[in-house]
Amino acid sequence: MMLLPCPWCGPRNAAEFRYAGETKARPDPDTTDPHRWRDYLYARRNPAGWTRETWLHRAGCGRYLVAERHTVTNEVRATHPPAAGGGGAAS
């Protein structure tokens, strides 16, 4: 079982959460161009190593959080609330 520490609820089974994607800033739809928008939609870093990503604690507090996870070992070294402005709460 993989544990994910929710900033509000503490360590919980990862099955309680929904993965929401790598953190990335959403371009402003009014000023962006198609190239940057498609990058936002499709481009992924997909590293074999540490990554920052957004999760939703759907079976808990129902809030989004940002986790730093190692994608090879699934170790989670830190979780924190998403940055103000919603930059982390992609999708």
Next chain:
Amino acid sequence: MTVSRNGSRGRRAGATRYSAFDLVRRGLSGRDWPPAWRSHDLAGAYDAVVVGGGVHGLATAYCLAANHGITDVAVLDKGYIGGGGSGRNTAIIRANYLTPEGVRFYDRSVKLYERLSVDLNFNVMFSQRGHMTLAHSDGSLRTMRWRAEVNKLQGVDSEVIDPGEVKRLVPAMDTSAHARYPILGALYHPPGGIVRHDAVVWGYARAADAYGVHIHQDTEVVGIDVAGGRVRGVRTTRGTIATSTVVNCTAGWATTVADMAGVALPISTFPLQAAVTEPVKPFLDTVVVSGTLHVYMSQTDRGELVFGASVDPFPSYSTRGSLDFVEGLAGHVLELMPSLSKMRVLRQWAGLCDMTPDYSPIMGVTPVEGFYVDVGWGTYGFKAGPVAGEAMAELVATGKTPELIAVFDLDRFAEGRLVGEKGAASVGH
């Protein structure tokens, strides 16, 4: 690529041809079989380097040699050949996809699989036992009808059958109306089936070796040298290779390898778990798939039931199994076949799936000249191995993208031309 530095060597003289006669002769004489493929020292230069020694990489190397006379080829694998996705899939072959492009492409693969044992002189045990995708809702029944009609237009044998026919084909199935997810019908695809996946890898390796292709196991690529927008060489844990052509045929590590060449791919890597039970008497002679219940199953020639599911719920490069998976799987299998409640799972494993946004692969050229990709094979790579190898070899040898794979190019994401296969690819294997 047109000129082969070392020339076309042709099939190796003295390579053993497997036959019934040879089997009897060696059985009686007790003489050892020669190794099916050889080990070599790493050469300083190759005409082409294929990264990834799975079915895609080996098929590409084989087709470069057999179809185009390019034999100065190295296949590199960081572990052993067939140790990645090629040895971890559930060995299902089918062509009943959703888009015309997808159906045409996978149908070519089924055709190649049908004659693969003869082409490679290696029994790959392709068993075309029929493939059935169950529909548990009006929505999925509609998609089955859609797929059946697209398949028929492309000349692929698929039809929608009713629950009575499902029961006739698979008596162990619970087709009653009391089931938690009652079966409303199924897409039945008679040419589908299963194959011995290790045999496909070994057969391609042996046939490529006979043409002079070098297979290098335990040789990890650590860098790709690019200068002036062109590939110049490959750095490995065993030395450096000068080459102008690199084909990335990896699964699970497609983005890691492409990053070395500075090529970004729209791929996320997810583990997919599978499991196998103890062997029992034969009772299931079709492949059964349920998208709603996220499960597919078949019975092997040895009598074991092989189960697969959908990918894990988050990206990872870990191949550890999880209890969540077997618990969910067991529940779903028993929904379909309650009589299996006493079966025991022998083992479970995971393979890495490179998922693309549209559930179709990425094949073709990249912004770096000489760096080709045959990646993004998600959960449907094994069934496409022969046709992918054929098409990639043609692309590398002629410099022209074959019509069959033109829609699967990397540029489609920037240009908004996605080939949406989720309806037929996501759990339907």
